[in-house]
Amino acid sequence: MKSNTMRIAVFAGDGIGPEVTEQAVRVLDKLGLSGLELLEGDVGGMAYRKHGHPLPPATIETARSADAILFGAVGDFDLDTLERHLRPEQAILGLRKELGLFANLRPARVFEGLEELTTLKPEVAREIDLLIVRELNGDVYFGEKGMRKTADGRREGYDMMSYAEDEVRRIARTGFEAAMKRRKKMCSVDKANVLETSQLWRDVVIETSAEFPEVELSHMYVDNAAMQLVKNPGDFDVIVTGNLFGDILSDQASMCVGSIGLLASASLAEGTYGLYEPIHGSAPDIAGKGLANPMATVLSAAMMLRYSFGLEEQASAIEAAVARALAAGVRGGDLGGSAGTRAIGDAIVDNL
Ligand code: IPM
Ligand code: MG
DSSP states (O other), X not given: OOTTOEEEEEEEESTTHHHHHHHHHHHHHXXXXXXXXXXXXXXXXXXXXXXXXXXXXXXXXXXXXXXXXXXXXXXXXXXXXXXXXXXXXXXXXXXXXXTTOOEEEEEEXXXXXXXXXXXXXXXXXXXXXXXXXXXXXXXGGTSOEEEEEXXXXXXXEEEXXXXXXXXXXXXXXXXXXXXXXXXXXXXXXXXXTTOHXXXXXXXXXXXXXXXXXXXXXXXXXXXXXXXXXXXXXXXOSEEEEOHHHHHHHHHHHHHHTSOGGGOEXXXXXXXXXEEEEESSOOOGGGTTTTOOOOHHHHHHHHHHHHHTTOOHHHHHHHHHHHHHHHHTTOOOGGGTOXXXXXXXXXXXXXXX
C-alpha cells in the first residue's frame, strides 16, 4: 500500500459489471475509509467500442497507479467473432499477465439458509468450506497457440500446455500458506497420469511441501476431483491447481454452494497488489435491468480490503452484512427471489 491513501481502480466493464460495481462502491463509501480514492478505466467490449481495444494502454496505466483493482465483468456476444486478441476476455487475461496476478483465490462456502438452493443434497452442501487456489499466469492459456495446416492440408488448432518449476513453486507456496491459515489440508489437482506438465507440477508441489510440514498434502487427478467435488465436497480444504483445471473446477464449486451470484475472487500478485472480481460473467441477458445480484462483487470488495489493505475488521463487517441480508430473506433472482440490484445494495448498506 502506498502511503496512507487507498487508490482503487474500478473497472466496471460490460453487461451487469457497472450495476454490480456501483453497489460495491456504495458499500465501501459507507465504511468511511480514510484516503479512499477511486479511479476509473475502460475494459472489455465497451473499451473496444470506444478505443478499438479491450485493454487500452490508459487502462493499464491506471491499473499500475492504483493499489488494487475492483473489476466488474467483461464479455459481449456481439464481439465474439473478432480476432481473438480484440475480444473482451482479453482485458482480464491481459491484466492478469501484465500485472503478474498469478494467484487466483476462489473461496466457496454455503451461506446459512441457502442449503436448499444447491443442486446437491443440503446435508452435503452444508459441509462445503473450501478455497480453490488457481494459477493464473501460465498453462495452456498463455502457451503458444494458433491455427495451422497439417502436411495433408487439414486445419489444426493448437495450444501449448506448459509450466516451469518456478511458476509451480510460487503457486504451491500460496496454497500452502492459505492452508496454514485454514484447516491445514491441501489437495493438489493435476493430470499426472497423462500429462508431463502435470508430472512436473506434482514433483514440485511435493518438493515445496518440505517447507510446510504441518500441512497435510494429497494429490488428485482432475477427473476424480470433479467427481469428489459433488460426492464429498466437505473433505476439501485448499485445492491448488493449474489455470485450466482451476477455471473448470471453480465454476463447478460455485454451483455446489448454490449460486455463482455469491462467489467472490481475488487475483494476487507478489506483495499486496490484487484484482478483485465476482466470478460470474457479464450476464448480457439481464444487463441494464437492475436485476443482477451485486453480492459477489460486494464480497470481492471485502476480499480487497483484507488482502490488499490489511483491513480484516472491515472485510469481516462486509461479509457479515451480506450474511445478515441473506438471513433476512433478501434474495436476488439468481437465488429464486425478486430483490433488485439497488435493493440488495440497500440491504447490505443497512446491515453494515
Ligand atoms: C474466469 C473466466 C475467464 C477465464 C475468462 C473470462 C477468460 O472464465 O475468470 O474464470 O477463463 O479465466
Ligand atoms: Mg471461468
